[in-house]
Amino acid sequence: MKNFKPSLIRAALMTSGFAFGASPALAQEAATDQAASDVEVIQVSGIRASLQKSQAIKMSETSIVEVVTAEDIGKLPDSSIAESIARLPGLAAQRLDGRASSISIRGLGENFSAATFNGREQVSLGDNRGVEFDVYPSEIMNEVVVYKTPEASLMTQGIGGTIDMRTVKPLRHGEQTMSVTLRGENNDIGKLNPDGEDTGWRGSFAYIDQFKDDTVGVAFAYAHMQSPNNEERFNTWGWPDGTIGGMKPFVRSAELTRDTFMGVLEFIPSDNLQINIDALYIDFKDEQLLRGPEIPAAWGDAGITVDSTNQGFSQTGTIGSDGSPVGVVIRNDVTNREADLTALGFNLQYDINDSWSMEFDAAYSKVERQTWSLEAYAGSGRGPANRLPESIDFTFADDNQSVDLDPDLNYGDPNVIQLGNPQAWGWGNLLDPNSDLDQDGFINTPTVDDELTTLKVAATKVMESGIISSVEFGAYYSDRTKEKKDSGYYLTLPGSLDENGNVDGYQLAIPDEYRVPNVSLDFIGFGEMVAFDSFRFWQDGNYREYDSAITDPGRSQNTWTVDETVLTAYVKANIEGELGDIPVRGNAGVQVVQIDQSSDGFTSRRLADRTLDINPVSGGDKFTEILPSVNLIFDVAEDQLVRMGVARTMSRSRMDRMNASSGELGFNEQVGIWSGGIANPELRPIMSDQFDLTYENYFHEEGYVALAYFYKSLSDWQLNVPTLVDTSDLTPPDGFDPAPIGVLSSWENVGDGKVSGFEFSLSLTGGMFSEALEGFGGIFSATFLDSSIEFDLEVPTDTSGGVSTQSYEITVPGLSDEVYNATVYYERDGFEARVSYRSRSNFYGEVSGLSLVRQPVDVFGSDLVDAQISYDFSESDIEALHGLTLTLQAQNLTDEPFVTGHSTDSPLNVRDVQRFGRNYLFGASYQF
Template identity: 75%
Template structure:
């Protein structure tokens, strides 16, 4: 098949016993024999072996890629797939609840890249396409390949790139192996809730074997994780005119439980037939307890007195006062997210002749996700008139990322703080139309179902002579349907309602004894005691009257939808292997023709009387065809030195929450006297990019190389919510407002062009190159510098009479940090392995959960994360009884770096949205391989 000419470095890798499917021609007998005869065998293991294998993959691929490989069975370099990927040049991770989860490739966030499992597109747990990588355990992965440039045989592309997670191939592994891993885990911030945990454990078992004269191979892995996570969070509502609008400090205790089963069967009864079947099952549960006090300020009815300002922001003062009680809402919330993911794949390759190969691939994946997000309210009274006297003194830190509070009330007393609604929340509840004091809690229960089927038929024609070594061509079909049902229930205490279901003024009830737990401390903001109870069990036991929010809240219908896509791809790729003068040149050139038929079903709602809604079914869709050419060339300009060039057209399919058929109700904005609303767009087209890539690589050692990469992405059809004038003359405005003949409806559209460009520098340096005394030392370092420009003009409404004007827009690219740095230094010798890893990124536009669990964009402050690990492999100890045993101690987030976001994207850094502190995580474990 493809020829690959090994130089001295790749020969050394073969001699070291490193062989894998990514280097097909290196398995040719004559080349292996030549390498073995010429190169001294130096056995390496652990991180050094992983670096060698990753480097060899990077060298052999004709596209521009990054790679990480497992150091041993069930042992990637980190405890999380996301953390391992985030250390690669040009990549960065965003933390979610203290864990690295989503990945940006070259400054483009998870919405702009795709993730595959064994080369196949996967369904996702989230509301869109972006993969949450903490769902996938690192223990089942053999390697991860990140494609920065596309090729025609890569069925899932994105303008950011493609991340392919791969499991082991049992026949290629070549020997019977069993491995057991067991690790304990502790979160040093402590269990911040009395019913929380700060210790957990992880375990895995892997088995690989070959049968029937190495024609049948099997691999099996089971992993379990019970991982704690605790957080102190200071969250704000906003800062109107620099004055705190309100705040919500709380402590969160979470436990992530995950069980994973992975199986691979590989069968090759003869040399010309290869059959591979793989299956994956993940059972995932994230259980979170959140307790804190929500405190209205400038945006509350108690008011605020500011004594001192600093840098234009309220620094010290008092919330509430005599005759104007604060009405702090004591929250005992619980969020449970459960999901099951199933994935199955079948791949068959048959060599019709030495020059023809046929391939059939079929896959199915499906995920069900269910969430329960309960809010339970308590306070000093029901509504404004019944609150106890209450005021809170405050003093903010200089960076506005924390606060010290001095409350008047005893929030830890069950006599003072009782169940009920102190803030008159609940206009959407229809229990009592004359009252807004009937919401004593709320529970969001959204559901996600995602289902995907793919089929691929391909053939390869191999040529014995000429510049084209082979041509691959074929067809691919996928059918995907993703749906979301956005449910929610208003909760009212039964005793708060009289026989006519009207609210009894001032009603409260103490938390029943059987649901109480020891008080929670909010000492990080100056409140040592707050009542705590098992709110979820309280709800499960039927202690609330429930009312379906879909009867009165149009947003629930707007967030309920189903999106279907049928994608058909025809592709052809020529693999190039030739000489231009004295310079060897290899690569690939190809094209995909992609036809997409997309459709959506949803709902439109409008208010008909009082708080009730009229709901109608809606649908929409579109189809389109795109042609995506690609070219990747590698010129070996000198021994171990090459220049890579790539040019391609790529596309990223729209987020599904933007392309659904549901629309929201027009609501009247009393501040500006106009009707407004928003809608998605089922005809939304993909974002496209024409991209150029140029890379210089110098492989000066089997564990060392230098690379410099320049890239440019010319982006087309960017997506933006565009406002338009609509006729609202028939809508009745609220009492006291003039009729509004027109309103503004915003919808997602393909508008505007832009660019993303950058520079990546990477150095992998083994210490022995500097001095023999540094044998075993080494480091890998990378720096990425990014720039973007998304500027365009739009005609937008200016008044209620239909006036418009041309406005300039400057859009921030989600996920783009202007600077990203990674550094890992290590020592590995005589069984000892020590490493420390640092990763840093500057500010970027991220995404977090907002109201009703909907994803919202926020500006995320830059951060520096430091992890370290030390281990000892007893195989080097000479103690026969301990052969195969490795012990490891790992520390994560050693500098206790906080996760901080701001309300405004281009603010001064003091408009803090929230500051989250997670503490450090420590893991101690053993791995036994036999």
């Protein structure tokens, strides 16, 4: 039998002290140690060392993976985990507030992939399972491994893949190390709000040591980040018949503050016992100031005059007139989000004898998140009857991604713009249900608690002969509870209501103690607008608060608890043999997964006095899925591999879709029918039967080429499906005919589909071609994707009960047809420089909408360029500076905007344009 022979890459890395972390490939290390002793080692550092390590892990894994590793302690190649991951072949990131956050794998977004920390499933800050990767600082990570194909011992899976973030192992690190990093940060778009920031800083400290004859290892890291972010934003309500319906341009200033503590204890009291304990705590705060005008147009009561058009879209004209004032709402909004994440893990591995070993793992993680999202309104008068004359001339850019406004009113004059409700946004307070002028602001205050406990017991039996080298089997248990409480309050100025709850034309001049300097909106030609500290104004009790849950059924519908218990039994056979003269290795196994899911929520029914009758409701389901998997690696030539994977995997449902809460039927005046939503706590996972085929050629210790094809056959897809109901006994609003048929929508497992694609990746080093090019190199990848989901729905054809069955085809959310990544670098004699490029085509993404509810949108493609230079004084003749590295980073060098559309059918159908400017970071790190 032919045994697998480690390449120069793996052997060289083992002699340099590198360890491969907690991966299924660990069983191969003993063989590698022996081979390493006969290899001449060429010492490299920085990005070249990182690429070698990543390449070695990729080569040794039995699953198809992508890897990014730290260049040094606390130094991943980028300033965030998300940016590093997004550069890997087949992966792409969606930006959130200018930062890479959610990750898609092979076109499947965050809700179709799993994220783990040291191999353990993680709770999340959001309303669902998707992890926001910018929460995790790069300074505490040693490596990130992305599993594109599953195997039976991988407990947390998704149809897209699994992203495992790993910390350092102090005993495998092998030496005492202390590292200190300090960086300053500047956002070159400037401080767009007078009370915002455009400078910040980041710092970290890491300590690794070994004691008791290398039987006890400790690692500790602390990282602090205070990162500014500013944004010029142009937002449209929509384009009815090509005419602007309304717009909401504003400037945003944000500061993300994050403190992270990480600790690892590794204890090996004997040759056959190993204990690992790790802990992580993250304190996360995101404070955002948003100021700008909300301008009704075609969908407002002032009307609009269009003078010229561009491809059917209004380009120039006037909103409002002297006799029909616009009613601009001057917004001073604040969003503050605070969260605490705690994760604890305990792992014990015990070798019973040469043939048997066992593992026990226990973990606990929890997130507590609180959000305050405040809207504060001001204008030239309360309601249409009291507004000052105002009109605004507009000229849109040719691409509709910006506008130039020429208002005839001075919105920066505090004598003109005062607190109040210029648009007659009324919620109907309980004293006067017919009032329509009493909403002077609103605040959303949702909370999310997410708690997860996992246990794993496993054993491995080493076989003495035969094609099966070992067998792994075990059981995994997880218990997760996620709770969301959605609350919000209408805000009314106390002086606007009389003793009967009636509203007059009351306005309040902004008190001087809350005023801040005016905000410039010159980027849209609007001039200045008044600004004040609305959050402190609210905190000081200057508004009356009315609980929106009394009259808004959406609050109870969006309040829920989901409990999920998962029990997984698995067995995996590790394979090492030959097929003819070709060595073959890999694994084959199966998981049997039993899921018990339940949800508690509420149903609501509107009463005659406009209040709601709210009652608790529960639901759930219990079911079992069988997930087989096979991964085979054929060593077709020296350092050339052909990988094949066949598997069935699943992505458990989003939690907000599993909730038991239901809403009531409401009359939709736009289409003249009753509509509403019902819950489905019995929603099943999305399934995928997948095939993967990859060719990898590791032609150099710093170079490889890979070609991959994959196909995923999807079933049990989730869609929000309408169901027709009899509404003939319901009375519509005045002026509308009775509608005998209504629509209740719920998430259902409907439709089948596929995702397929090709991936190409290449890593090169200049030294392969010429000594003159030593130090130069590049990493390149391209991904080409195709997807479709097909389903049939019964839809109404009229309001009299007519229906028809129609067939539909959609693309998978989060999928870009084309994704490109490229990094070109130079590293020699302590100097390092690199330029990175990321590109993706249009895709269907998600953003926060009204009341912070996640809203699907069409996202236009983007091209991002980052750069970095550094110098390591350890390569210099200045001995006193050895250990010091200076680094300069530049992000978003081309100032690429984030653009979404109401539809991508026309590039002019723009919904939102966010421009963030460039971020520059300069700092120093010192390693002892």
